[in-house]
Amino acid sequence: MSLQLVANVVVLAAIYALVSTGYVLIYRASRVLNLAHGELMMVGAYFLVATAGLFSGDPLLALALAAVCGLVMGMVVYVVLMRWMTGEAVLAAVLITIALGILLRGLVILIWTTQQFYPGATFGWRNPPVAIVPGVQISAASLAIVAVAILVYVGLFGFLQFTRWGVRMRAAGQNPLLAEQRGIRLHGVYAFAWGLSTFTASVAGMLMALDSGVESTMAIIGLKAFPAALVGGLDSLLGAVLGALIVAAAEIAAIQYVNPLLSDVVPFIVLLIVLAIRPWGLFGSREQLDRV
Amino acid sequence: MELRLLGTTRQRIRFALVLLVLVALPFVATPFLLDLANQVLLASIGALALMLLTGFAGLISLGTAGLLAAGAYAVGVLVREANAPFWVTLPAAAVLGALLGLIFGLPSLRLRGLYLAISTLGLHFVVIYLGGEYEAREILSTGIMIASPSIGRWSLSSGREWYFALLFFAGLALLISINLQRSRTGRAWRALRERDVVASALGIDVQRFKLMAFMVSATMTAVAGALFAYFRNFVSIDAFSLYLTVQYVAMIIIGGMGSIPGALLGAGFVILFPYAIEALAGLLPARFSNTVFALDYAAFGVVMILFLLLEPAGLIGIWHRLRASLATTSLRLPR
Amino acid sequence: MTDVAANAPLLTVEGLEVAYHRVAIALYGVCLRVMPQTIVVLLGNNGAGKTTTLRAISGFIGLDDASITAGCIRFAGQAIQGEPPHANTRRGIVLVPERDKVFPNLTVAENLAVAVSHRAGTAERQRLEALVFQFFPALARLRSQLAGLLSGGERQMLALGSAIVCKPELLLIDELSLGLAPVVVEDLVRRVSSIRQELGITILLVEQNASVALAVADYGYVLENGRVALEGPAAELRGRGEIQQSYLGQASGEERRSYRALRQRPAERRND
Numbered sequence: 001m002s003l004q005l006v007a008n009v010v011v012l013a014a015i016y017a018l019v020s021t022g023y024v025l026i027y028r029a030s031r032v033l034n035l036a037h038g039e040l041m042m043v044g045a046y047f048l049v050a051t052a053g054l055f056s057g058d059p060l061l062a063l064a065l066a067a068v069c070g071l072v073m074g075m076v077v078y079v080v081l082m083r084w085m086t087g088e089a090v091l092a093a094v095l096i097t098i099a100l101g102i103l104l105r106g107l108v109i110l111i112w113t114t115q116q117f118y119p120g121a122t123f124g125w126r127n128p129p130v131a132i133v134p135g136v137q138i139s140a141a142s143l144a145i146v147a148v149a150i151l152v153y154v155g156l157f158g159f160l161q162f163t164r165w166g167v168r169m170r171a172a173g174q175n176p177l178l179a180e181q182r183g184i185r186l187h188g189v190y191a192f193a194w195g196l197s198t199f200t201a202s203v204a205g206m207l208m209a210l211d212s213g214v215e216s217t218m219a220i221i222g223l224k225a226f227p228a229a230l231v232g233g234l235d236s237l238l239g240a241v242l243g244a245l246i247v248a249a250a251e252i253a254a255i256q257y258v259n260p261l262l263s264d265v266v267p268f269i270v271l272l273i274v275l276a277i278r279p280w281g282l283f284g285s286r287e288q289l290d291r292v
Numbered sequence: 293m294e295l296r297l298l299g300t301t302r303q304r305i306r307f308a309l310v311l312l313v314l315v316a317l318p319f320v321a322t323p324f325l326l327d328l329a330n331q332v333l334l335a336s337i338g339a340l341a342l343m344l345l346t347g348f349a350g351l352i353s354l355g356t357a358g359l360l361a362a363g364a365y366a367v368g369v370l371v372r373e374a375n376a377p378f379w380v381t382l383p384a385a386a387v388l389g390a391l392l393g394l395i396f397g398l399p400s401l402r403l404r405g406l407y408l409a410i411s412t413l414g415l416h417f418v419v420i421y422l423g424g425e426y427e428a429r430e431i432l433s434t435g436i437m438i439a440s441p442s443i444g445r446w447s448l449s450s451g452r453e454w455y456f457a458l459l460f461f462a463g464l465a466l467l468i469s470i471n472l473q474r475s476r477t478g479r480a481w482r483a484l485r486e487r488d489v490v491a492s493a494l495g496i497d498v499q500r501f502k503l504m505a506f507m508v509s510a511t512m513t514a515v516a517g518a519l520f521a522y523f524r525n526f527v528s529i530d531a532f533s534l535y536l537t538v539q540y541v542a543m544i545i546i547g548g549m550g551s552i553p554g555a556l557l558g559a560g561f562v563i564l565f566p567y568a569i570e571a572l573a574g575l576l577p578a579r580f581s582n583t584v585f586a587l588d589y590a591a592f593g594v595v596m597i598l599f600l601l602l603e604p605a606g607l608i609g610i611w612h613r614l615r616a617s618l619a620t621t622s623l624r625l626p627r
Numbered sequence: 628m629t630d631v632a633a634n635a636p637l638l639t640v641e642g643l644e645v646a647y648h649r650v651a652i653a654l655y656g657v658c659l660r661v662m663p664q665t666i667v668v669l670l671g672n673n674g675a676g677k678t679t680t681l682r683a684i685s686g687f688i689g690l691d692d693a694s695i696t697a698g699c700i701r702f703a704g705q706a707i708q709g710e711p712p713h714a715n716t717r718r719g720i721v722l723v724p725e726r727d728k729v730f731p732n733l734t735v736a737e738n739l740a741v742a743v744s745h746r747a748g749t750a751e752r753q754r755l756e757a758l759v760f761q762f763f764p765a766l767a768r769l770r771s772q773l774a775g776l777l778s779g780g781e782r783q784m785l786a787l788g789s790a791i792v793c794k795p796e797l798l799l800i801d802e803l804s805l806g807l808a809p810v811v812v813e814d815l816v817r818r819v820s821s822i823r824q825e826l827g828i829t830i831l832l833v834e835q836n837a838s839v840a841l842a843v844a845d846y847g848y849v850l851e852n853g854r855v856a857l858e859g860p861a862a863e864l865r866g867r868g869e870i871q872q873s874y875l876g877q878a879s880g881e882e883r884r885s886y887r888a889l890r891q892r893p894a895e896r897r898n899d
């Protein structure tokens with residue numbers, strides 16, 4: 001593989017990894033698969049379109065504001081909707097997320113139409129290609145995605161391992177009943193998990209918006225990132241990174257050496273292979289299968 | 293359990309009335325309404341198929357769109373490549389459906405619930421990709437055109453003719469579903485849904501029944517897909533999105549999981565819903581009414597959420613509650 | 628802050644009736660009284676209703692579709708039956724469950740850190756955590772060990788420790804000795820007693836092993852088929868023939884039966 005291809009794989013893996021954090025966070029905390037994640041990511045990107053329009057002279061403010069909106073959005077979704085499904089059958093909760101995704105897709109088009117937006121252009125930023133190594137080029141936004149993905153992972157890992165509330169989130173995921181018995185308010189933990197999840201998704205969406213624009217069909221990337229989370233074992237962050245690398249490598253290789261049309265289906269082929277061989281993923285645990 | 297389908301005189305009278313209404317409909321309805329009725333009939337087949345799989349046997353599947361596509365493509369490809377008549381394409385679609393049912397069903401031997409749903413999702417994308425591949429290779433940017441099914445000089449093309457044809461197929465699907473529900477297979481499926489560990493302890497060959505559920509459901513769905521192709525005279529992979537699958541899942545949720553009348557009610561609801569929204573959209577400012585499909589998405593999402601939150605037993609649940617409350621108010625049953 | 632008059636019980640349960648799935652009655656009017664800073668023990672065989680009683684008191688009654696159908700539970704004068712679990716935890720009622728009592732993929736230190744002490748400030752919480760290591764020195768040694776890898780006795784110590792960090796007023800312990808070797812149990816029981824001394828916690832202990840429990844308790848209730856069959860100060864109960872026969876495995880006088888017949892049924896993983 002040429003170095004350029006490797007670079008492409010790393011960029012795509014960074015996107016998938018960043019988006020996967022959302023799946024992992026929510027699944028780890030509450031065993032729910034959020035199939036609206038792609039749409040929530042898309043809404044985050046549209047938040048940037050809105051804030052860019054308002055603060056076109058101050059990109060950092062626009063980005064920060066959009067990210068905060070992303071965080072709040074997740075918590076609102078939990079408090080208004082998902083909270084009622086806590087304790088109910090997981091499948092019903094997943095179906096609700098599917099319905100939420102559809103609702104969001106409709107709302108986004110109603111508010112912003114099917115037009116494509118380029119928030120980067122609103123800031124006057126031209127997204128120049130950057131040569132990381134002679135002969136290898138990626139766009140500046142792609143470089144940002146990789147950097148941000150690394151930052152987010154380090155941050156999340158630190159949060160979950162070393163902060164009290166991070167450990168509490170892990171505890172709630174392991175044994176919600178015991179967590180309640182030790183004073184941990186599950187609703188609070190879940191709301192925060194959702195907030196963090198949509199925060200990272202929005203950041204991913206915003207960066208992709210800066211790279212290639214915003215369009216109502218970008219939610220599919222969210223769905224394509226899901227196999228990465230699954231390959232890793234749905235509740236492992238480290239697994240999601242590895243899963244993202246595997247899926248991205250497979251996808252780029254397929255596009256390059258077999259057929260460009262395969263791009264959308266390769267992640268799911270990887271998914272099927274993993275489900276056939278080792279359904280609980282690289283770092284998941286066997287009992288997960290039965291818990292569902 | 294009542295052994296004969298129409299045991300009491302009351303049931304027979306009800307059935308006769310329903311039959312009368314059904315037969316009279318195409319002669320009194322407008323072409324628009326007739327087309328709506330046809331769409332509902334067609335959707336019922338897929339809805340019943342999904343009800344058998346998910347509602348009865350408890351096997352979650354998100355593969356409906358892929359299976360519909362497979363059936364439609366069986367027709368499309370055979371018509372395009374070999375000019376095959378419908379009495380070849382329809383059975384071919386059924387066979388393809390059975391085969392895919394086997395494939396879609398294999399993961400269910402190892403996986404359950406969410407993981408099973410995810411595997412069917414993956415398979416959906418594979419099927420859609422294959423269809424897309426075919427279209428790209430044959431440079432069919434607008435899909436495959438299909439002539440109406442014909443024997444000799446007569447062809448099935450008018451709304452009324454389609455109505456009776458679809459009534460036949462839907463009725464067949466209904467009959468199959470009802471019979472399966474009452475049969476040993478149906479009981480085995482219900483046992484599967486409850487706890488397949490327990491079922492296998494009771495000596496039920498879990499694997500065989502799971503595969504059977506998938507194959508029967510997939511065959512019905514593929515045939516529905518084939519009928520779609522002929523009904524619209526057109527096959528294109530773009531019509532078979534994940535949203536289509538979600539619509540079918542919504543049909544059995546909104547109708548009421550695990551209930552045959554529920555599947556029919558749900559099919560009616562989901563098919564008619566966009567038209568109701570469109571009618572409402574006419575009342576909204578122009579900006580919204582221009583993107584009716586987005587309004588449709590949004591409204592559909594809201595309705596699905598409402599049903600999942602408030603009335604998980606679906607329309608059938610609402611119906612039963614209404615009946616129960618009417619009964620108690622009129623009879624004044626003692627507490 | 629609980630407002631308990633000098634001689635008033637901390638916890639009273641009056642006429643408690645609990646049913647599972649709305650039909651299977653588990654408790655038929657149980658009455659208990661727990662005086663502050665005492666150790667009260669609930670004895671009885673499997674299925675007698677001990678765990679159900681604890682669940683009703685702690686608020687975790689919704690499990691297995693159980694509900695309180697009648698009766699009253701008062702804690703520090705306030706009626707608490709039907710309250711959600713986190714409300715009770717806030718009041719200071721902390722439960723150490725029978726199963727799944729620690730977070731297996733967290734370390735010992737993390738297990739302790741995770742507990743939320745609603746009723747203690749930061750300084751006091753630190754003091755409580757230090758106390759836990761004092762009561763259970765073994766835990767200090769195992770600080771970075773994953774809880775899932777601990778032995779049964781160590782796990783029970785950790786479970787008790789994390790309950791203590793919540794600064795309980797009333798500690799509910801479900802099956803302290805289940806699955807543990809007698810030596811370990813004796814040791815645990817001594818520590819539980821010293822915890823009561825030092826922290827002034829009131830303890831309601833559910834136990835199948837009567838001899839162990841009565842050795843440390845102040846008062847005891849014997850449940851049988853969802854009702855209180857016997858009650859009395861621990862010393863009294865220890866002497867009673869029925870208990871000796873049925874629960875302590877000791878034959879008395881002419882009614883000698885083989886030890887095998889008298890021995891308690893082995894611990895089964897069933898709900899009470």
